[in-house]
Amino acid sequence: MRPAHLVPPLFAGLCDDAALFPPGNAPVAEAVPAHRNHRNAWYAPLVGPFLVGADRIAEVGAAAEETGGTQRPLDVTLVVRGGPSGLAPALEETAKWPGLHLVGVELGPDADGSVAEAAARGCAVLDRELPGQHVFGAVELRRDPAAHAGSGSKSDKRETGAMELALDVIAASPYRAKYRTGGLESQAFPSAEELAAFITACASRELAFKCTAGLHHAVRYVDPATGFTHHGFLNILLATHFAVQGADAVAVAEVLADHGAEGLAAVAADLTDTQVERARRAFTAYGTCSVLEPLEDLTDLGLLPPA
Template sequence: MSAPVSAGVIPELFRGLFDDAAVFPPGNLPVAEAVPAHRVHRAAWYAEAVGPFLCGAGRLGELAAVPPASGAVGGATAGGVEEAGAAPLRVGLVLPGGSAELAPALAAAAPFELAGVELAAKDAAEAVAELDRLLPPHVPAAVELPRELLRGDGLDAVLDVLVDSPYRAKFRTGGLVAEAFPDEDELAAFLTGCAQRGLPYKCTAGLHNAVRHTDPETGFEHHGFLNVLLAAQETDRAAAAAVLAERDGEALAKAVRALTDRQVTVIRNSFTAFGTCSIAEPLGDLAALGLLSSPDPLPQEDR
């Protein structure tokens, strides 16, 4: 068995992988609690693993009302953005309401450091056109289409639209009902379709844990984020589905340790991040599998 990574070092495979979705289901942490918790994550030894704070357009008012970080020099500017002395809050704007929500949401998010936009839409071409028209050029974006539109020939059509744009795809890997979780073949079709086109993507929901498993309370079949990372390098659908179906954590950890630097680059150029309402869970899973070595205690459960 390979030695664990150096204490406090976040391996390249996991850097920026965990977008903080604490205010979304099933966590549903109040914004006033989630922001201080996010600041703790961003100041911790594992900060390199943590992406932006995800917030829906309808909660930007709550976000603006959160007091600045303690110790900030000069307090806060309008919108609750810290001045010199505290790291600014990087916000990922989540827009489930579609293209019509984009313009007002961008205006409301102006006081924040906008790390990205995630736009749900029923039409990929329309979403791309609106992003082209309204999004500042330095702000990245991801487009999420309903899963029913990504089945059969619909998947190829959507991915072909996105591959000719500067935007990532976004795929929903779980939710609050069993039907929200795609099986391994459906997810493999998406992953390999993106891999064949060189199209980057992010995932959301249901990926808190490293390894595929059945939730003992709900009975839902959850994909593991290690499974998805390893499947991201596959261009063959059957091969990707087999990786997604693996339930042996030690086997997945062994495969991760065997990755070359080039493979890690290919994987993370494809699978860029996923939203998780817990930062503690994925870190704890990585530590338990010997893929992360902690110099300090890991964070407590934050859901």
């Protein structure tokens, strides 16, 4: 096993293990032991908690106890896609499994009311259900892909304003924001401009955030199978760095749209300790259905040592 310091702080805990989620959809019987292997590997500092959907808790709990042996309980983040109404029963079910150690809750938005009202309900239910538990909470913002279809349009500006009102709500709470950056349909992928608006709005509020879905590689690319343009997690890291340094949404969008792997890697390698700390305090993690993909990409870019 190689020393943990070979994973630099810029990438520490960056990759939450979303192996159970699309498009990976790994079977629980494979995903749980694979996660334990990741957490015992030299690159373990790269890997965050195991993400568990509210509908898979019992299955994961049983697998964690079966594969745990003398190992410590599995660190898990509970993902409640159904929104506030599903949190209490999900927490109750999680508590039944001693092989699961809850470290976080990610709450999906409900469909009622405005984006800000949905965020407020998410914060309220976390306030009610999490006191006394040493876990983080994240509230996912509801997106309206149709409203962002024309960048610079009146509807796009209205949607950005609605997003900022929701971020005001979350920023007044102890929780972090969550934003969806991809999926199984083209509309699930925000434009560089939309994502830049979110990142700069979080930075101006000193609001931590995480991203989920679609971030399969370090650098922005076009998937030849689907034609979808995917954001790169390294692009988002560096866009966040510039945002917390005061860059505006236009400049941040340019970083998000950059396909230049070598240039992005060079910027990442030159960040100071203080810049790394500020960027990662803002962009806490993202969910990936394959921990090995970011590991391979960062190795190929020279940002991690070769296997």
